[in-house]
Amino acid sequence: MIDNILLGLNNVLLLPNILAILVGTVLGLFVGAMPGLSATMAIALLLPLTFGLDAATGISMLASLYLAAMYGGSIAAILLRTPGTPAAAATIVDGYPLAMAGKAGKALGVSLTSSFVGGVISAIALMTIAPTLGMLVLEFGPVELFAVAVLGITIIASLSQGSTIRGLFAGALGLLIAMVGMDITTGTPRFTYGVMNLFEGVPFTVALIGLFSIPQAIRLIQSDADMGKLVSKVSDRMLPTWAEFRHLLPNIVRSSGIGVMTGLVPGAGGDTACWFAYNEAKRFSKHKEKFGTGFIDGIAAPEAANNAVVGGALVPTIALGIPGSSSTAVLMGALMVHGILPGPTLMTEYAGVTYTLIWAVFFANFALLGIGLAFTRVSIYVTQIPNKIIAPVIIVLCVIGSFAINNSVFDVGLMLIFGILGYVFDRLKIPTAPMVLGLILGNMLDGSLHQSLLISDGSFMIFLESPISAVLLAVAAWSIIQNTPAGKWPAAALRRLFRRKQAD
Amino acid sequence: MPYVLVAAASCGLASLFFISSLTMQPAAYQMPRLLVALVFILTAAMLIDYAVQKRRKAAGQPLDEVAAPLFAPFFQGASIPRVAIFLGAVILYVVLLEPLGYFIVTPLFLLGTLLYLRACRLMVAAAIAAVAPVFVYFIFVWLLDLPVPMGIME
Structure with missing residues (x-):
């Protein structure tokens, strides 16, 4: 393991990778600062660009973008009272009042410093937890891999925002669409209907560009609700004083812990962690009454937490192949584009790429601190670019990006179909992240099911005979049942019993 | 209505895939058929949930934040x-x-x-x-x- 860690460190310090981290950080900062643009969309849009790069370089760029977008989201939250990303929603509560009080620099500086500490803590967590979990996964065979894939889809479907049934439906539809193409076991073309372009299956990169970017572009133009230009300049000092930093540190460390833990849970991302950390910071604070009035503790907590989510969310992605968030689902897609299958082989066969990614997350925090200090004032102008200018440019990037994948206009059309589907799902509050995961995990699920049934002579009992698989499938079943009326009934009955006992 | 259309379209896709799988070898159709069944079950569950929420709405009962968007106009807030x-x-x-x-x-x-x-x-x-x-x-x-x-x- 030490050899691999050193290999990753050696790789990340190569000039192309350092440049990729810097470019990813700048892009992430600007994308995060633009209200309405998400990190997931930016990663999906930039994914085709990584084709022209080495796998480790491309993934490092995307991971840095993801991390920097988390901080970038706070710029719009603080200056415009509109979160640049959903993960910055809680930052508005104290960030905006502080900016309105003429201390926008201080608000942004606290956000940047907290993001930096949160990010570093999460990178350390990633570096220690992921390899340990990865070693465990090395023991997994097809039976356990099938259970892991099932667990991934059920958990992300049940925890993603909205109804569990709709999440599961989207996941199942994604899996079904992933069945299109040549069956790897029998060589039979499945559901291709004579279309040659479908013989290799539906390219999930094309699908995820469409699902994440087209709806975003339409959302930007569908109404006239452009941002009001509320705070348009930063004139005060950015970095907090040493005394302020010392005061904030326990809060930042606690919030980072919350962020890492939230990130570890598939489906729960920065948007959950920021509110969780904000509430805990308020609960622990001696000055609860100051929260909501421009209190720096109220900025530090959500910002440390949302950056700490990045490392946490990458742990199950790298070790198990279960993405912790929609952004990591797209990052997982980026790994697969380069022929790297998430799961047991990541820590062995592709250790070079994996450990480079882990180190990239670590160093991206330092890049973020430096670039954040240098470019935050510039990025204020980015927040003022009208949405109606950004939307057509996003479309151009979607079209050219999806064309570049296979040099095919057919893929562009496919991207557009997925884009329209994504918009319809968005309007009906059907989550698209489980669908993407279904598209990504479909072939792994199919292959592992087939191998498992070959081992067991066609008996499905094999999934219950392996203790690991049985436990994982039980957790998957529990994650669904607890969201149904049948699952909610025992909890409600317990609550009633508890209340009755209290009343007695 | 758009919700019901999405459910109908997904059932249509699942049916098409099921019919196509009739000519495949067992190893090739195993997983797709499982997924076709799953899509049917989940679509049915979605429609039942929709019907329950619709009845609740008709009875004047408050809808939770997950169910409320189902009854909002499809293009609400959009031109x-x-x-x-x-x-x-x-x-x-x-x-x-x-x-x-x-x-x-x-x-x-x-x-x-x-x-x-x-x-x-x-x-x-x-x-x-x-x-x-x-x-x-x-x-x-x-x-x-x-x-x-x-x-x-x-």
Whole structure:
């Protein structure tokens, strides 16, 4: 393991990778600062660009973008009272009042410093937890891999925002669409209907560009609700004083812990962690009454937490192949584009790429601190670019990006179909992240099911005979049942019993 | 209604896949058939949930935040003509991309949509329409050696 860690460190310090981290950080900062643009969309849009790069370089760029977008989201939250990303929603509560009080620099500086500490803590967590979990996964065979894939889809479907049934439906539809193409076991073309372009299956990169970017572009133009230009300049000092930093540190460390833990849970991302950390910071604070009035503790907590989510969310992605968030689902897609299958082989066969990614997350925090200090004032102008200018440019990037994948206009059309589907799902509050995961995990699920049934002579009992698989499938079943009326009934009955006992 | 249409469309897709799987070997149809069954079950569950919420709404009971969007107008808060025209422009852009090529269609698409959306003044729109395609071309082709469709400029 030490050899691999050193290999990753050696790789990340190569000039192309350092440049990729810097470019990813700048892009992430600007994308995060633009209200309405998400990190997931930016990663999906930039994914085709990584084709022209080495796998480790491309993934490092995307991971840095993801991390920097988390901080970038706070710029719009603080200056415009509109979160640049959903993960910055809680930052508005104290960030905006502080900016309105003429201390926008201080608000942004606290956000940047907290993001930096949160990010570093999460990178350390990633570096220690992921390899340990990865070693465990090395023991997994097809039976356990099938259970892991099932667990991934059920958990992300049940925890993603909205109804569990709709999440599961989207996941199942994604899996079904992933069945299109040549069956790897029998060589039979499945559901291709004579279309040659479908013989290799539906390219999930094309699908995820469409699902994440087209709806975003339409959302930007569908109404006239452009941002009001509320705070348009930063004139005060950015970095907090040493005394302020010392005061904030326990809060930042606690919030980072919350962020890492939230990130570890598939489906729960920065948007959950920021509110969780904000509430805990308020609960622990001696000055609860100051929260909501421009209190720096109220900025530090959500910002440390949302950056700490990045490392946490990458742990199950790298070790198990279960993405912790929609952004990591797209990052997982980026790994697969380069022929790297998430799961047991990541820590062995592709250790070079994996450990480079882990180190990239670590160093991206330092890049973020430096670039954040240098470019935050510039990025204020980015927040003022009208949405109606950004939307057509996003479309151009979607079209050219999806064309570049296979040099095919057919893929562009496919991207557009997925884009329209994504918009319809968005309007009906059907989550698209489980669908993407279904598209990504479909072939792994199919292959592992087939191998498992070959081992067991066609008996499905094999999934219950392996203790690991049985436990994982039980957790998957529990994650669904607890969201149904049948699952909610025992909890409600317990609550009633508890209340009755209290009343007695 | 759009919710029911999505359910019907997914059932249609699942049925089509099931019929196609009838001619496949067992190893090839095992997983797809499982998924077809799953899609049917979940679609049914979605529709039952929809019916229950609809009855609750009719009875004047409050809906939770997960169910409420199901009964909101599909284009709530959105300008339907603007979405339709923008999507139409995107479709036209994709259709004309291969025959005419990137360097003709992209500036036209950008200029047309920016002016239609009244995103900026004519000169700014023209500048964006001229510079953005070159910038994207520079990144994709010169820097990363990725293809863009050149059409009649091939």
